Amino acid sequence: MxxxxxxxxxxxxxxxxxxxxxxxxxxxxxxxxFSSREIVKKRGRKPSPRTGQVHAKVMPDTxxxxxxxxxxxGVQQGVLIEEAWQLYKQNMATK
Amino acid sequence: MPTVVVASPKGGAGKSTxxxxxxxxLAHAGAEVVMVDCDPNRSLTIWxxxxxxxxxxxxxxxxxESEIVKTIKNHDNDGKIIxxxxxxxxxxxxxxxxxxxxxxxxxxxxxxxDATIGARALQLIxxxxxxxxxxxxxxxVFTMTKAVKSKQHSGIEKSFREQGVDLIEPPLMERAAxxxxxxFGGDLYSMPEQGNMEKAIENASLFVQAVYQRLTGxxx
Ligand SMILES: Nc1ncnc2c1ncn2[C@@H]1O[C@H](COP(=O)(O)OP(=O)(O)O)[C@@H](O)[C@H]1O
Ligand SMILES: [Mg+2]
Numbered sequence: 610m611x612x613x614x615x616x617x618x619x620x621x622x623x624x625x626x627x628x629x630x631x632x633x634x635x636x637x638x639x640x641x642x643f644s645s646r647e648i649v650k651k652r653g654r655k656p657s658p659r660t661g662q663v664h665a666k667v668m669p670d671t672x673x674x675x676x677x678x679x680x681x682x683g684v685q686q687g688v689l690i691e692e693a694w695q696l697y698k699q700n701m702a703t704k
Numbered sequence: 705m706p707t708v709v710v711a712s713p714k715g716g717a718g719k720s721t722x723x724x725x726x727x728x729x730l731a732h733a734g735a736e737v738v739m740v741d742c743d744p745n746r747s748l749t750i751w752x753x754x755x756x757x758x759x760x761x762x763x764x765x766x767x768x769e770s771e772i773v774k775t776i777k778n779h780d781n782d783g784k785i786i787x788x789x790x791x792x793x794x795x796x797x798x799x800x801x802x803x804x805x806x807x808x809x810x811x812x813x814x815x816x817x818d819a820t821i822g823a824r825a826l827q828l829i830x831x832x833x834x835x836x837x838x839x840x841x842x843x844x845v846f847t848m849t850k851a852v853k854s855k856q857h858s859g860i861e862k863s864f865r866e867q868g869v870d871l872i873e874p875p876l877m878e879r880a881a882x883x884x885x886x887x888f889g890g891d892l893y894s895m896p897e898q899g900n901m902e903k904a905i906e907n908a909s910l911f912v913q914a915v916y917q918r919l920t921g922x923x924x
Contacts, residue, residue: 615913617733619783621920624706624806625838629773631800633835638799641828643713645796647769 659687706806706919707776707786714821715792718811718847720747721882723789726809728891729912731758736784739763740775742801743791747886755889769797776804785919794824802832807918808842809872814849814857819864826869843918845911846875870923872914879904 638644667675679686710723723739731737741748741763752763767775772788780786788801802808808829812822826842833840844864849857864871876882880899881892888895892905917923 615733617735622706623921627804634799634803634832637831637835638796643794643799
């Protein structure tokens with residue numbers, strides 16, 4: 610068949626200028642249900658592994674000191690209690 | 705050089721077959737072609753490894769939502785035609801590929817279900833045109849059509865025509881050679897004889913020419 614053969618004139622192919630920003634199209638796509646299917650890393654703080662609780666009322670100056678020390682080291686107050694507990698156990702073991 | 709995006713949120717509509725027939729046809733006619741496989745099922749990648757790839761053709765695999773725009777930009781300025789094959793779902797990746805398209809082809813079996821789901825792609829394109837303030841030409845391709853058109857087919861075709869939707873002529877008929885592409889890899893010229901090969905090659909070639917006319921602005 611003679612109409613099978615044709616050749617391409619590359620100079621005649623047209624291309625439009627396009628923006629690489631996808632902000633606007635992402636939004637209309639989202640509204641039409643064309644949303645992201647990629648697994649994105651969860652943002653924000655990971656849940657703490659410290660799920661246990663102690664119920665401790667202490668003297669006001671002790672609570673202030675613990676709060677200040679935790680703030681200074683940038684850890685949660687529970688970390689100090691964990692450390693104190695380790696020391697306590699060591700202490701008991703050597704008695 | 706232009707980017708052709710093959711898109712439909714319907715699985716099994718004939719996207720990958722359309723992409724392979726177009727890509728191999730354009731390469732056969734002398735163009736350099738880059739096929740971009742965005743489908744996690746990797747149809748094009750598997751096809752490319754099955755048989756001998758036509759000359760002047762490359763397949764880029766596993767292109768994701770965050771890479772698609774850059775990937776197209778990196779290849780569309782050096783004398784190549786880019787063809788993007790997508791997964792049959794509604795996703796942001798589909799919308800981003802369309803945002804970079806010079807032509808979107810929407811393959812569709814001529815059934816009411818396919819037409820309904822395929823119409824979602826048309827809606828997306830139209831909204832993207834508005835968001836980008838540029839026209840994104842698109843055309844429907846009926847796939848797996850039968851020699852005798854069903855009533856359903858004629859009805860769907862009529863309704864799209866009335867809406868002014870561009871329909872590619874000829875459609876891609878249901879042919880043994882077309883479904884064998886994924887079995888043998890390569891193109892219609894390299895595969896062992898399947899059914900009426902001459903008719904298949906003619907159908908594919910006329911289809912590719914119809915798409916080419918849309919890339920040069922000669923259609924209508
Ligand atoms: N024109 C056609 N003739 C015969 N079989 C076809 C034709 N188009 C697609 N198929 C077959 O239909 C199935 C789905 O086609 P495919 O191109 O993979 O669709 P999609 O990429 O949209 O999921 C495949 O098995 C393919 O070989
Ligand atoms: Mg596919």
